[in-house]
Amino acid sequence: MDALLSNFASPVVLAFALGIIARLVRSDLELPRPIYQGLSIYLLLAIGLKGGVALSQTPLSQFALPGLATLGLGILTPLTSYAILRYLGKIDRVNASAIAAHYGSVSAVTFIAAISYLNALGQTAEGFMPTLVAILEVPGIIVALLIPYRSNKGKGSIKKALHEVLTGSSIVLLVGGVVIGAIAGEAQFESVSPFFVAGFQGALVLFLLELGMTTAKRLGDLKKVGPFLIVFGIAVPIIHGVLATWIGLQVGLSVAGASVLAAMVSSGSYIAAPAAVRIALPQANPTYYLTASLGITFPFNITLGIPLYVEVATRFAAWM
Amino acid sequence: MDALLSNFASPVVLAFALGIIARLVRSDLELPRPIYQGLSIYLLLAIGLKGGVALSQTPLSQFALPGLATLGLGILTPLTSYAILRYLGKIDRVNASAIAAHYGSVSAVTFIAAISYLNALGQTAEGFMPTLVAILEVPGIIVALLIPYRSNKGKGSIKKALHEVLTGSSIVLLVGGVVIGAIAGEAQFESVSPFFVAGFQGALVLFLLELGMTTAKRLGDLKKVGPFLIVFGIAVPIIHGVLATWIGLQVGLSVAGASVLAAMVSSGSYIAAPAAVRIALPQANPTYYLTASLGITFPFNITLGIPLYVEVATRFAAWM
Amino acid sequence: MDALLSNFASPVVLAFALGIIARLVRSDLELPRPIYQGLSIYLLLAIGLKGGVALSQTPLSQFALPGLATLGLGILTPLTSYAILRYLGKIDRVNASAIAAHYGSVSAVTFIAAISYLNALGQTAEGFMPTLVAILEVPGIIVALLIPYRSNKGKGSIKKALHEVLTGSSIVLLVGGVVIGAIAGEAQFESVSPFFVAGFQGALVLFLLELGMTTAKRLGDLKKVGPFLIVFGIAVPIIHGVLATWIGLQVGLSVAGASVLAAMVSSGSYIAAPAAVRIALPQANPTYYLTASLGITFPFNITLGIPLYVEVATRFAAWM
Amino acid sequence: MDSDFHCMTVVSERLLKDDIIELMKEEGAKGFSITDSVGEGSRGVHASDWEGRNVKIESIVHDETAKRILKRIADHYFEDYAVIAYTYPVTVVREQKFK
Amino acid sequence: MDSDFHCMTVVSERLLKDDIIELMKEEGAKGFSITDSVGEGSRGVHASDWEGRNVKIESIVHDETAKRILKRIADHYFEDYAVIAYTYPVTVVREQKFK
Amino acid sequence: MDSDFHCMTVVSERLLKDDIIELMKEEGAKGFSITDSVGEGSRGVHASDWEGRNVKIESIVHDETAKRILKRIADHYFEDYAVIAYTYPVTVVREQKFK
Ligand SMILES: Nc1ncnc2c1ncn2[C@@H]1O[C@H](COP(=O)(O)O)[C@@H](O)[C@H]1O
Ligand SMILES: Nc1ncnc2c1ncn2[C@@H]1O[C@H](COP(=O)(O)O)[C@@H](O)[C@H]1O
Numbered sequence A, B, C: 001m002d003a004l005l006s007n008f009a010s011p012v013v014l015a016f017a018l019g020i021i022a023r024l025v026r027s028d029l030e031l032p033r034p035i036y037q038g039l040s041i042y043l044l045l046a047i048g049l050k051g052g053v054a055l056s057q058t059p060l061s062q063f064a065l066p067g068l069a070t071l072g073l074g075i076l077t078p079l080t081s082y083a084i085l086r087y088l089g090k091i092d093r094v095n096a097s098a099i100a101a102h103y104g105s106v107s108a109v110t111f112i113a114a115i116s117y118l119n120a121l122g123q124t125a126e127g128f129m130p131t132l133v134a135i136l137e138v139p140g141i142i143v144a145l146l147i148p149y150r151s152n153k154g155k156g157s158i159k160k161a162l163h164e165v166l167t168g169s170s171i172v173l174l175v176g177g178v179v180i181g182a183i184a185g186e187a188q189f190e191s192v193s194p195f196f197v198a199g200f201q202g203a204l205v206l207f208l209l210e211l212g213m214t215t216a217k218r219l220g221d222l223k224k225v226g227p228f229l230i231v232f233g234i235a236v237p238i239i240h241g242v243l244a245t246w247i248g249l250q251v252g253l254s255v256a257g258a259s260v261l262a263a264m265v266s267s268g269s270y271i272a273a274p275a276a277v278r279i280a281l282p283q284a285n286p287t288y289y290l291t292a293s294l295g296i297t298f299p300f301n302i303t304l305g306i307p308l309y310v311e312v313a314t315r316f317a318a319w320m
Numbered sequence D, E, F: 001m002d003s004d005f006h007c008m009t010v011v012s013e014r015l016l017k018d019d020i021i022e023l024m025k026e027e028g029a030k031g032f033s034i035t036d037s038v039g040e041g042s043r044g045v046h047a048s049d050w051e052g053r054n055v056k057i058e059s060i061v062h063d064e065t066a067k068r069i070l071k072r073i074a075d076h077y078f079e080d081y082a083v084i085a086y087t088y089p090v091t092v093v094r095e096q097k098f099k
């Protein structure tokens, strides 16, 4: 409970709220797009680098199981999402797989927020977590997009979509950062660490200010998407998150690591997936998938979800 | 005297000079607009955050009087400015209130420059000063804009202008930053402080480089505005500044605090006010108000004005 | 050998490689132009400032000889380059002087990379090196551009080109930074040093990521320029670099200083020179000069060249 | 193909952006595209010098709509604001998109 | 001077940029210019809301080329994507540059 | 309304911006608008690849003025620089603004 309150008092979450309020009062505040893009390059590269440095100190044996588990979750979650959307939500095949692709992938900012939240609690997740983000980003999208293609409902190009997601800037920066960090190692990393480590939390504040403004635009679409998708956008992350917590602990992650894995798995992508879906399934309605992942799941996760996953992970760990 | 010289040797003031010189030699140097906007978001949010953290540690009793005094000065200064412009300067009603609106409001950069100057002298103003900036920003603009509207001379929309200034990005960032800082408190602020505190002075150098280039463009308009406005742009800040110093000390501010208040009160807005004036009084000539506040008063204040107010505050304090 | 390997493991060089790879796999990764421009303003101002602070502590006597030597090299290198291009390469007069102008000037990023490389080895070059960059930037361009004008082959305006290069943003920022740093001195510089010093290496990583992407575009032009220019782009830097190392040691520079001088002298400009050449010699083909300086010499220098110059300087110093 | 359509173009200081878009919609414009622009005109300094750049607003509209927009913009804004407006005929396909 | 040329203009979500340029080149366009653009049209939210802005692609092409491009873009993209297209006649000099 | 006016459009490498504006003013242009642009044309790499983007300069000018500008730009710049130019008729109101 205390931890939850402290999450609401974190500058990062408060900046997100400020962004929403700024839009609601129709302020002309605007983070210029190049700044926003620059910040997201910075943040992705920074988590990649830090993860790479950590990975260079991790024995493969320790990393193998969590890596496999993450891959498995990346294949499972789009399927559960699709099933729920299609059979409980009665959503048509194309839109169902479009949305499922988002929940199969991962929101890097949710991941970062989870890491920061745990740091504030004095806990540290395994250093190789950013590598798991990279593993989680792609497969879910592919699995979800293959569904309509198997039944000839795809009008776009799945090959192009695949290229888009594999060479998308978030994968390039994350994987590139991990590789650079791993090759450079701790000693070489030291010279760039004031820039990439000390500045990180503050840059995240600016980024979430902008994300709050973008989210506020989505909030206006909440009535367009109907009650089912709203419930979906909260319930499914909880289901996936709790599952991921359990599996995370089983494969040997710490409480912090399992919580971060839960945040990742439960989150919906809103950068890589929308681009790929737009290419592969142009006839799907972006209002649905953007509103669900960015307008509902993202704010839920960074305010209530992450503290919940930490709580759940702590209790699971106590049982085990 | 020494303090004055040291002000001229500060990287911030020197960067401003470099910006002016770059324009005079017709260099192609240009700070891209998005960078400039990003920097100003950063600077405003940073002073808001720091002010909020400080405010969370200030008893209300200590803050009430300075707050009221600032509000009073915000109502007084546009009226004195208007009277001087109208009756000494024989400037028409619309242009006189347009200019008065600028001098009723505040230049956030002048405020920041004053804080930095005092830091260099080893003095610290009260932590809640940024809150005073927020209090000072709006009322003066409203008072000045009401003058022509009372006599049916306004062609634009004062309602729109009001909305503009109340939801303008500088107010949102300052007030938002103060609230975030106050809620977060010192402990939570620590994680973002390398970004918002350590980087601050350096970012200010880049910002003033650009401001120097913008000012240089205004300098070319000096002959267009005539000698009265030039004298006005130096004399009125001195009058308002000395008055604010005195009042600041009376309401219990430290020497540093009173000096910063003087810098704020004496300064002319060049972000919030121009936008509001353009909406409410479109027929007013922007050359007048932009040149006065940005081309004359701003450079005067950051070079000679601020050291002067500190000197005056020190002497006043010695008498009292 | 070890030093060479460690250079390949530096985050800066690896980021450059990542940029090249990102382009090769046709990633949509892109550093927004304003961010790139902002970074280059930051980097140039930062080296200027640091150089200025150092210069303020250097007796003129110590600086005079290296300054003169740099000027001499700035006059010599375009001439040797021109001779080689014209008589060995059989390149026409206009294109030969266009390319020569680039090799007469200097690449600030190569300079920065050299400084960083030496820091990683635990060595420090003389503090006034940035002043030498400023001295080296201009003369070589002028000398090379005068060649075709003497024989009436210039169609553009050499006067405009001269103005461009003298007031170009790199000169304004470098010289401006040096002057500000020299006036401000160490004490005043302290407040901005977290921004300009601690963040420097990290900002350089982002910058080289972008430079890698730009270089990759140039690599596609390698076949257009033919084998002669490729050999030229590697052999001439080695010749100029070894010469500069020797001269640097003769005029009293340390091993580190002579190595940095070699990196500077051997490098080809790709910001100041292209702009000036485009104005003075519009009929020259930019594919030649951009590909040579950015596509060949720059990657050569930051990977193999700089370690080589350090090795050579160390051996020369041992002989002397 | 249909050539009863015009591209209605307005270049103005950024301040007027929302107002002009509203005006266009009132007159029946179904969409618009905005690009950033900087410029110089008959006026000297204007607020956009400081506040940001101009905007260029383009809307493909019916002939008659363009005329009405052109007139209203001239009447309302030409005196006090930095703004110009012009229109030219264009050929579109699937005209229902613009009606 | 020659007036058989048209400025073929396409405003579309950024996603389509490369495809549209390819299509134009296939039909014989010799060059193009792209500007960033934001806009609103008949569609509600589109992916570009999140991913970035629209692009405005202009190409000076021969009369006939413009017609073909216009038709192909309408056929391929109008249904599922945020895109508009139009064309208007322009006068150029040294027409060989565009052929 | 008056249709003796043209929109004179030049897309060129950034380097030429000031020169072209000067040229336009010399010929009588009373104002202009500039937008950033990137593009591809008949030439291969040009300096703007490195130095920045192209600019698109538009000026509403009288018929005759447009012709003169078009000609001078073709004569001066077409050979060595990355630049195209074209013009098309537009309808304006309050023509005195452009004269
Ligand atoms: N003749 C013109 N051609 C193109 N754009 C113009 C012209 N005159 C003015 N403009 C644009 O319209 C804005 C306002 O012009 P003005 O109201 O004349 O100051 C300028 O900043 C330019 O961007
Ligand atoms: N009538 C119009 N005039 C100008 N631009 C338009 C118009 N309609 C749509 N657009 C542009 O084309 C994009 C896609 O439009 P739509 O497919 O109608 O959503 C919009 O974002 C606008 O930039």
Ligand SMILES: Nc1ncnc2c1ncn2[C@@H]1O[C@H](COP(=O)(O)O)[C@@H](O)[C@H]1O
Binding pocket: E029, E030, E031, E032, E033, E034, E058, E059, E060, E061, E098, F011, F012, F013, F037, F038, F039, F040, F041, F042, F043, F044, F054, F081, F082, F083, F084
């Ligand atoms: N046919 C065309 N249509 C539109 N823009 C063009 C065309 N050809 C060239 N351009 C633009 O003009 C610039 C210079 O073209 P060029 O001189 O042909 O290399 C290009 O970068 C494009 O922005």
Ligand code: NA
Binding pocket: A077, A102, A103, A104, A105, A106, A107, A264, A265, A266, A267, A268, A269
């Ligand atoms: Na997920």
Ligand code: NA
Binding pocket: B077, B102, B103, B104, B105, B106, B107, B264, B265, B266, B267, B268, B269
């Ligand atoms: Na004031």
Ligand code: NA
Binding pocket: C077, C102, C103, C104, C105, C106, C107, C264, C265, C266, C267, C268, C269
């Ligand atoms: Na050189």
